[in-house]
Amino acid sequence: MPNFPDRVHICEEGPREGFQIEPGPISTAAKIRLIDALSETGVEHIQTMSFVDPRRVPGMADATEVLRGLKVKPGIEYSALWFNERGLRQALDIGFLSIEGKITLYPSETFLKNNLGRTPEEHRRKLGDLLRKYGAEGIPVRRVSISSAFGCNFQGETPVDVVVRLVREALEIADEHDLTIETVGLADTMAWGTPESVKRTVGAVREKYPDMTLSLHLHDTRGMGIANAYAGLQMGVAHFDGSIAGLGGCPFAKHKGAAGNVCTEDLVFLCHELGIETGIDLDALIEASLIAEEVVGHALPGKVAKGGNLTALRSKSGTAH
Amino acid sequence: MPNFPDRVHICEEGPREGFQIEPGPISTAAKIRLIDALSETGVEHIQTMSFVDPRRVPGMADATEVLRGLKVKPGIEYSALWFNERGLRQALDIGFLSIEGKITLYPSETFLKNNLGRTPEEHRRKLGDLLRKYGAEGIPVRRVSISSAFGCNFQGETPVDVVVRLVREALEIADEHDLTIETVGLADTMAWGTPESVKRTVGAVREKYPDMTLSLHLHDTRGMGIANAYAGLQMGVAHFDGSIAGLGGCPFAKHKGAAGNVCTEDLVFLCHELGIETGIDLDALIEASLIAEEVVGHALPGKVAKGGNLTALRSKSGTAH
Numbered sequence: 001m002p003n004f005p006d007r008v009h010i011c012e013e014g015p016r017e018g019f020q021i022e023p024g025p026i027s028t029a030a031k032i033r034l035i036d037a038l039s040e041t042g043v044e045h046i047q048t049m050s051f052v053d054p055r056r057v058p059g060m061a062d063a064t065e066v067l068r069g070l071k072v073k074p075g076i077e078y079s080a081l082w083f084n085e086r087g088l089r090q091a092l093d094i095g096f097l098s099i100e101g102k103i104t105l106y107p108s109e110t111f112l113k114n115n116l117g118r119t120p121e122e123h124r125r126k127l128g129d130l131l132r133k134y135g136a137e138g139i140p141v142r143r144v145s146i147s148s149a150f151g152c153n154f155q156g157e158t159p160v161d162v163v164v165r166l167v168r169e170a171l172e173i174a175d176e177h178d179l180t181i182e183t184v185g186l187a188d189t190m191a192w193g194t195p196e197s198v199k200r201t202v203g204a205v206r207e208k209y210p211d212m213t214l215s216l217h218l219h220d221t222r223g224m225g226i227a228n229a230y231a232g233l234q235m236g237v238a239h240f241d242g243s244i245a246g247l248g249g250c251p252f253a254k255h256k257g258a259a260g261n262v263c264t265e266d267l268v269f270l271c272h273e274l275g276i277e278t279g280i281d282l283d284a285l286i287e288a289s290l291i292a293e294e295v296v297g298h299a300l301p302g303k304v305a306k307g308g309n310l311t312a313l314r315s316k317s318g319t320a321h
Numbered sequence: 322m323p324n325f326p327d328r329v330h331i332c333e334e335g336p337r338e339g340f341q342i343e344p345g346p347i348s349t350a351a352k353i354r355l356i357d358a359l360s361e362t363g364v365e366h367i368q369t370m371s372f373v374d375p376r377r378v379p380g381m382a383d384a385t386e387v388l389r390g391l392k393v394k395p396g397i398e399y400s401a402l403w404f405n406e407r408g409l410r411q412a413l414d415i416g417f418l419s420i421e422g423k424i425t426l427y428p429s430e431t432f433l434k435n436n437l438g439r440t441p442e443e444h445r446r447k448l449g450d451l452l453r454k455y456g457a458e459g460i461p462v463r464r465v466s467i468s469s470a471f472g473c474n475f476q477g478e479t480p481v482d483v484v485v486r487l488v489r490e491a492l493e494i495a496d497e498h499d500l501t502i503e504t505v506g507l508a509d510t511m512a513w514g515t516p517e518s519v520k521r522t523v524g525a526v527r528e529k530y531p532d533m534t535l536s537l538h539l540h541d542t543r544g545m546g547i548a549n550a551y552a553g554l555q556m557g558v559a560h561f562d563g564s565i566a567g568l569g570g571c572p573f574a575k576h577k578g579a580a581g582n583v584c585t586e587d588l589v590f591l592c593h594e595l596g597i598e599t600g601i602d603l604d605a606l607i608e609a610s611l612i613a614e615e616v617v618g619h620a621l622p623g624k625v626a627k628g629g630n631l632t633a634l635r636s637k638s639g640t641a642h
Binding site for chain 2: 151154157191194195196220222226229263274303307308
């Protein structure tokens with residue numbers, strides 16, 4: 001028998017992933033409608049919006065209005081992203097957002113240079129500044145994250161030992177700042193992962209750091225998302241990010257059916273069919289997925305929302321054999 | 322280490338699956354263009370067209386013209402479907418088609434009744450008539466196939482022991498007609514399969530019939546196609562059907578991104594990334610996938626054709642770590 005977890009925890013990132021990349025314009029009311037629908041599904045965590053420069057990401061210009069318009073549901077953790085002091089202030093102003101920092105390291109110097117314009121040394125210095133600020137503000141940091149943990153378009157495959165070294169370095173940085181890390185996130189940012197590389201990397205990190213909770217962020221750009229999640233489940237991983245209806249899309253081919261993050265309802269379907277609890281009502285999630293398509297105005301890549309849940313078919317058919 | 326096969330054999334069913342369901346109209350030249358492109362990929366078997374009533378399936382009205390227009394490539398097995406004597410005659414007339422019969426059994430009496438209008442007894446009688454005809458014509462029958470081997474919308478889950486019993490019955494029917502069966506096909510016709518049910522069913526059939534070649538036909542209606550194929554690979558299955566770009570679509574939601582058969586290029590990508598040979602040139606397959614989208618005039622669900630092969634990125638990046 002595989003080492004499946006009893007319970008899987010999903011962080012829903014669809015709104016943030018989708019609103020930042022969709023050409024829209026999507027009305028504030030439509031954004032609220034989608035996030036409110038997600039709040040009714042049983043999902044525990046929703047990453048809602050980003051506080052970023054509206055000239056660069058017009059879909060996030062109404063982040064504050066969207067958040068202030070939500071029917072905030074007790075028991076759900078709502079989060080947001082920010083990339084500078086100003087964004088952090090805006091996120092703190094909302095009041096009900098879960099504000100946490102994390103330590104993110106990158107195996108690819110080229111990616112770091114291209115994306116953040118930093119050398120690894122500069123990145124660590126800036127990370128240090130940020131962590132001191134979090135400390136001063138009382139903002140918790142419980143998570144480290146390794147970007148491009150399975151491969152990167154600039155530097156190719158990410159060797160397992162590089163990932164293990166980056167986790168060690170991230171934990172050393174945490175130590176220097178008296179932080180207690182609980183979770184190690186492995187992100188397949190550029191969709192290089194395969195079920196086997198997921199197993200190898202998860203296995204190696206777990207062997208070194210058996211007390212850490214592992215979390216997977218799996219992009220579906222090459223169609224391996226669900227298979228990679230299954231590999232993670234086989235390794236006992238219980239924390240996954242997902243994106244409703246597969247919202248997001250990859251920069252190579254947005255709006256052509258290519259996906260960003262693994263589709264939440266397909267992942268929940270997989271879990272339920274394997275007998276793994278998620279606390280999520282799949283039918284409500286499918287409704288939210290159909291709302292996501294309405295909100296963006298075109299078909300999205302998720303499958304189960306079109307193919308249908310099996311529960312109704314099962315109860316109709318009984319145990320006919 | 323998983324029990325992966327060294328070599329996977331793929332039967333490309335995209336043209337037949339696609340042309341029968343796409344609203345089109347797709348010109349004869351466009352159909353020829355797609356099949357000819359597939360002939361250049363290294364794929365060993367292409368299921369091309371169906372000889373059916375053109376009033377019921379207008380996309381197959383030009384089956385003969387399409388086949389006569391192909392650049393037939395030596396070494397590739399081209400096949401077609403037929404459902405009656407007239408269709409069989411038309412297929413035989415083409416000359417270069419691989420003409421084989423198979424024995425298909427159905428776990429669901431309701432499906433059999435709804436789809437073919439037959440009771441199980443009638444089905445077996447008609448199957449007997451057909452096998453006698455094949456015998457008289459010298460048409461080989463080397464394959465049995467179990468439809469809805471993992472579940473069915475009318476009767477729910479298909480228990481493993483039902484599949485094993487149906488395989489036994491199919492082999493008994495073959496024996497009665499002096500046929501030597503080499504391959505057992507398990508079809509997830511209505512997309513009820515999960516990686517675990519694929520493993521259980523493949524395992525049970527293999528245990529009883531270790532000398533049979535097993536083949537999987539996996540519909541991706543609920544997004545489990547690639548994960549189910551991975552489960553099959555973990556069990557050593559080396560024969561899969563695939564559909565270029567995910568052509569086909571399910572009747573629930575055609576042309577909305579919902580898939581029919583598992584996408585061939587995504588499956589080939591998975592195999593190659595796992596180090597399994599397919600004999601297929603993935604870049605040529607991606608080209609064929611883009612042609613498929615041109616031919617049908619809309620985006621199709623395949624991912625790798627949009628996300629891109631890793632080979633070029635890999636050689637560009639070298640072993641940078």
